[in-house]
Ligand SMILES: CC(=O)/C=C/C=C(C)/C=C/C1=C(C)CCCC1(C)C
């Protein structure tokens with residue numbers, strides 16, 4: 001069975017949960033008894049962040065004491081310390097061909113002293129790396145040193161506007177100053193907590209929805225190297241959190257909140273300059289739809305216009321509104337626009353049924369017998385046009401509704417967008433959502449099938465009852481079947497597919513995920529891409545918080 005590899009770090013024991021945040025500890029008290037941890041890579045004295053004076057409004061956020069910290073799932077508990085690195089003991093067999101680093105980004109620190117953040121998306125970015133090399137596995141994690149994170153640690157208070165959080169203003173004059181800072185973008189966060197991409201030129205960039213939150217990191221040390229400065233004059237403050245990145249391309253969307261629409265831009269490897277491909281004007285609503293992500297096909301960029309739209313007034317507010325910086329405008333309808341990558345021309349713009357989607361899975365062109373494109377097929381994780389999913393992701397809900405069946409239903413939504421001038425597109429479930437427990441988000445595919453007709457998607461689904469997706473699922477879009485992996489009480493992060501070099505089958509490869517367990521532990525998991533059976537796991541020294549999106553950086 002398992003080929004056990006001996007780790008050079010001291011063995012780790014089950015420990016008492018401590019929710020203080022330590023920076024750069026030389027010795028670790030995380031493992032029950034204190035022992036010298038040779039794998040800790042920084043030699044600074046322990047620094048526990050002290051309490052801050054400002055308390056959050058009690059109606060919005062429960063104080064740490066109000067929630068049962070000991071019963072809180074490690075997935076929704078701040079990372080214990082700023083960094084750690086060491087080799088893990090592997091159970092099972094990591095394929096010898098798997099050589100490279102899986103990087104995963106996510107919002108892993110949700111408090112400043114006693115001040116608790118509200119929403120999953122507010123947390124300061126925690127990067128985790130899994131370096132696979134000839135069957136061995138080294139894990140490391142480290143906080144990204146954004147200006148927002150550094151300022152919060154130095155001043156012991158929130159200094160920038162996060163997803164749902166805004167610094168408190170003392171008086172009217174200060175409020176006017178804040179308004180000016182907001183309009184210039186100075187007060188917006190650069191907390192790059194959403195995703196990480198490897199550009200065609202090798203640079204590794206962590207991203208969020210603010211353009212200033214594009215931060216270059218070193219995938220080996222997890223050092224923050226500096227801001228990724230866009231050298232063009234395109235302006236704007238926000239962009240899609242998920243650009244389309246390949247070895248030759250970087251395409252993203254810049255929403256225009258003044259004249260509702262989107263600029264579609266491209267950046268070449270080695271360059272920091274984005275060039276305009278084209279522009280889409282919105283067809284409905286007072287502002288553009290939220291574009292957390294978008295898909296492409298071989299020839300086209302798909303620009304979704306979701307009825308969940310950015311809201312300029314909400315951006316200016318200090319206190320959160322039910323949908324944060326967004327508003328649901330069903331009367332404004334939903335649309336899909338198809339732009340030619342080469343010319344920037346819009347080849348189709350159709351009304352579609354209402355939808356709520358963070359993540360697009362893939363898209364491809366449907367052709368007739370003469371090879372002419374008749375339609376574009378777009379697959380996504382679709383939340384049944386229900387915006388409740390955003391409130392579901394408050395930390396209070398995630399922490400206190402653990403095990404309750406409150407996860408709203410979701411599905412693989414398949415849009416068909418005709419490009420013959422027809423005014424409407426369709427949206428249907430690509431398979432029976434019961435195949436994956438009616439939970440669906442955090443998807444990946446074999447990247448060699450990006451923009452092409454494909455068969456398999458990997459995502460998180462649900463084993464009910466649950467308040468958050470708690471399975472890994474492999475979706476077969478041809479057979480309309482799913483294979484599911486789950487462990488009672490565990491929260492897995494996005495399944496990430498890595499293709500075997502030389503593979504000819506779409507699902508020939510492995511799927512990597514990181515699991516946060518209900519007992520506070522955690523491990524890296526490797527599943528076979530074809531059978532979806534476990535082939536290896538490696539226990540972490542302590543459980544890590546939930547993380548969002550990843551990237552693969554092959555070893556040199
Ligand atoms: C983690 C995730 O999925 C989404 C994160 C979104 C963020 C951090 C959005 C941030 C924003 C601001 C701080 C102000 C401007 C609007 C908006 C882009 C929503």
Ligand SMILES: CC(/C=C/C=O)=C\C=C\C=O
Nearest residue numbers: 194358410440441469548
């Ligand atoms: C965690 C999440 C979105 C993350 C964005 O990057 C969505 C979860 C949805 C649950 O079904």
Ligand SMILES: [Fe+2]
Nearest residue numbers: 241292358549
């Ligand atoms: Fe995302």
